[in-house]
Structures are given as C-alpha cells and as structure tokens.
Amino acid sequence: MAEHVLESPPQGAAPDWTIPQDWAAYTAEDHETWDILFARQSKQLPDRAAEAFLRGLDVLRLSNPGIPNYDELNERLMRATGWQVVAVPGLVPDDVFFDHLANRRFVAGNFIRRRDQLDYLQEPDVFHDVFGHVPMLADPVFADYMQAYGQGGLRSLGFGSLDKLARLYWYTVEFGLVREGDGIRLFGSGIVSSHGESVFALDDPSPNRIRFDLERVMRTRYRIDDYQQVYFVIDSFEDLLRQTIETDFAPLYERLAGQPDLGPADLAPDDEIITRGTQAYATERAGA
Ligand code: HBI
Ligand code: FE
Structure with a gap:
C-alpha cells in the first residue's frame, strides 16, 4: 500500500491533500456507472447488510441520480453525525x-x-468510498468509532505498529460482519460495495467466520487481491467502539510484537469459531 503513496501533496492539492471534487467533470458514462452499481447493490443488500448501513443509505438518496455531489451529500451527513466527505487524489499518507x-x-x-471493472478493482474509487x-x-455509534480509530492512529504513529492497527481497520471498517x-x-465497505463478496462473505462455505477479538484481529495478516479467507464478527457497534476507546494500545502493541502473526486462513486456540471454512474457494484460486 505504502509504495503508491507520494510524500507530499501533488500539484493542485491542498496541504491536507484535499482537492475539489470537480463534480461537473464527470461524464454521462461515469454517472451511469454509478447508477448501475447503486441499483445492483441496493437490490442485493436489504437481507444482507446491517440495519445501520441500510438506514444510512438514505443519506445517499440525493435529488439527482449519478455520482453524489459531495457538497449536497455533506449537508445530509453533517446533519446526521457531523461527518464530511472530502476528495483526495488517491491514497494519502497514514x-x-x-x-x-x-x-x-x-x-x-x-x-x-471503468465499465470493464464493475466487479473488481483494487484502488478505492468513488463507488467504494462513498457507497461503501x-x-x-x-450512524452515530459507528461515526464515533471511526473518529476514535483516527485518534488512535495519530497516537500510534510513533510505535512502529501501524501494520497492526491497519488490520483493525481492514477487518472491521472494510470487511466487518456484525x-x-x-x-x-x-457492514464492511469492501463487502457491501462488492456484488460478489456481499454474497460470498455471508453464504459461502469457504471462509472462516470468527468472533471479533481485538488482539486476534491485530495479529492477522490480510489479502488485498481477492475475497477474504476470514471474516470477524462483532457483537455490536457499541461493543466495537467501547473496546477501541478502552484499550490501552501501548501494552497491546508490546504483546503483539512478541507473538507471531497469523495467516489469513489460520485458526488460533482461543478462537470462537462461528463457521469453520473449507477454504475451497481460496484453494481453487491458488490453483492447487
Ligand atoms: N488513503 N485515500 C486513502 N484511503 C484510505 O483508506 C487510506 C489512505 N491512506 C492510508 C490508509 N488508508 C491506511 O493506512 C489505513 O488502512 C490504516
Ligand atoms: Fe475503503
């Protein structure tokens, strides 16, 4: 991830790396791509996504179809939780x-x-970032969790353990189940914005599904190139927020430094396994 990140904001970006969304520059095809993806996912998610996500979808039901104009979106989001969306040119430094x-x-x-990437791309585009x-x-509780994560991240910059903290983000914000x-x-954005993974993550016999444990999650490597081999299931957003706020990360990082990482498909003795996966999908994709 880090290798794609520039050291300083590119030309035209502010010191905090933000750029204008430039909504007027989207083409008719761009807007249509959003509409296709939006229709497909909003049809698939009602029995699958968390209530908080489905409720939150209403903030995206803007007056015009097509890619949301961030100014209009921000009026609604600001009213709901005080959050804003800002545009950036790509990955920004931690x-x-x-x-x-x-x-x-x-x-x-x-x-x-692009139209030939409807089903998968690695870089986060506006559909992943905004719909996801x-x-x-x-959601007020999740909104506080995201802020707490950012505050924890700032405090952790000196620890040299950002890879561990990034796993918490990955397995909750991006690929979490509840x-x-x-x-x-x-509820994870990488799942809800993916037509394939929003079925796979819940229904496929391949991946492990394990009850969320903060330390366990921070030990677990992840893959960015295909569906996950493990999903972690939180009890509730309140519980996730509470654990993130109450945990003292300094001793946690110290403990983690003395333990080996776990691979994406590994099980650990203390795991509370909800479904033990066959890993058939990953095995087949690896060509074994
Ligand atoms: N930049 N634009 C963007 N989006 C991200 O999700 C992002 C990033 N920079 C760093 C980063 N994520 C991470 O290091 C987090 O996963 C912790
Ligand atoms: Fe994301």
Whole structure:
C-alpha cells in the first residue's frame, strides 16, 4: 500500500491533500456507472447488510441520480453525525489519513471505475468510498468509532505498529460482519460495495467466520487481491467502539510484537469459531 503513496501533496492539492471534487467533470458514462452499481447493490443488500448501513443509505438518496455531489451529500451527513466527505487524489499518507478521521472527515477518491471493472478493482474509487463507507458514517455509534480509530492512529504513529492497527481497520471498517438478531449481517465497505463478496462473505462455505477479538484481529495478516479467507464478527457497534476507546494500545502493541502473526486462513486456540471454512474457494484460486 505504502509504495503508491507520494510524500507530499501533488500539484493542485491542498496541504491536507484535499482537492475539489470537480463534480461537473464527470461524464454521462461515469454517472451511469454509478447508477448501475447503486441499483445492483441496493437490490442485493436489504437481507444482507446491517440495519445501520441500510438506514444510512438514505443519506445517499440525493435529488439527482449519478455520482453524489459531495457538497449536497455533506449537508445530509453533517446533519446526521457531523461527518464530511472530502476528495483526495488517491491514497494519502497514514498521518494525513488519521488526521482527517480524527476530525470527522472521510477522504474519498473522486474517480469512478471503468465499465470493464464493475466487479473488481483494487484502488478505492468513488463507488467504494462513498457507497461503501458513507452510509455507516451516518450512524452515530459507528461515526464515533471511526473518529476514535483516527485518534488512535495519530497516537500510534510513533510505535512502529501501524501494520497492526491497519488490520483493525481492514477487518472491521472494510470487511466487518456484525451479529444482528439471530443472524449475521454485513457492514464492511469492501463487502457491501462488492456484488460478489456481499454474497460470498455471508453464504459461502469457504471462509472462516470468527468472533471479533481485538488482539486476534491485530495479529492477522490480510489479502488485498481477492475475497477474504476470514471474516470477524462483532457483537455490536457499541461493543466495537467501547473496546477501541478502552484499550490501552501501548501494552497491546508490546504483546503483539512478541507473538507471531497469523495467516489469513489460520485458526488460533482461543478462537470462537462461528463457521469453520473449507477454504475451497481460496484453494481453487491458488490453483492447487
Ligand atoms: N488513503 N485515500 C486513502 N484511503 C484510505 O483508506 C487510506 C489512505 N491512506 C492510508 C490508509 N488508508 C491506511 O493506512 C489505513 O488502512 C490504516
Ligand atoms: Fe475503503
């Protein structure tokens, strides 16, 4: 990830790396790409996504179809939780990223994927960043969690353990599941913005599903190139927020430094396994 990040803001960007969204520059095809993705996911998610996400989708129901204009979106988001979306040219350095989150600003790319990339791309585009992340930011508890994560990130910059902290973000904000009613629902932005993974993460027998444990998650490597081999299931957003606020990260990092990392498909003795995966999907994709 870090290798794609420039050291200083590119020309035209502010010192905090933000740029104008330049909404008028999107083409008709760009807007149509958003509409196709939006229709597809809003149809698929009602039985799958967390209530908080589905409720939050309303902030995206703007007066015009197409890619949201951040000014209009921000009026709604600001009213809901005091968060804002700001446009950035791509990946920004960790300290800049954390500083925005700590101040309730979510950085979003402003480009949209090409028509031949509807199903998968690695870089976060406006569909991933806005459809995937913004609905959860309209939830008051999750909104506080994201800010707490940014504050924790700023405090952690000196520890040399950002890879561990990034795993917490990955396995919650990006790929988290939550226990809800008598089932499990999606809330991670990488899942809800993916047509394939929003089925796979809940229904496929391949991945492990393990009850969330902060230390366990921070020990677990992740893959960025395919569906996850493990998903962690939080009890509730309140619980996630509480653990993040109450944990003293300094001794945690020290403990983690003395333990080996776990691979994405590994199980650990203390795991509370919700579903033990077959790993059939990952095995097949590896060509074994
Ligand atoms: N920059 N634009 C952007 N989006 C991210 O999600 C992001 C980033 N820079 C750093 C970063 N994430 C991370 O290091 C976090 O995953 C911790
Ligand atoms: Fe994301």
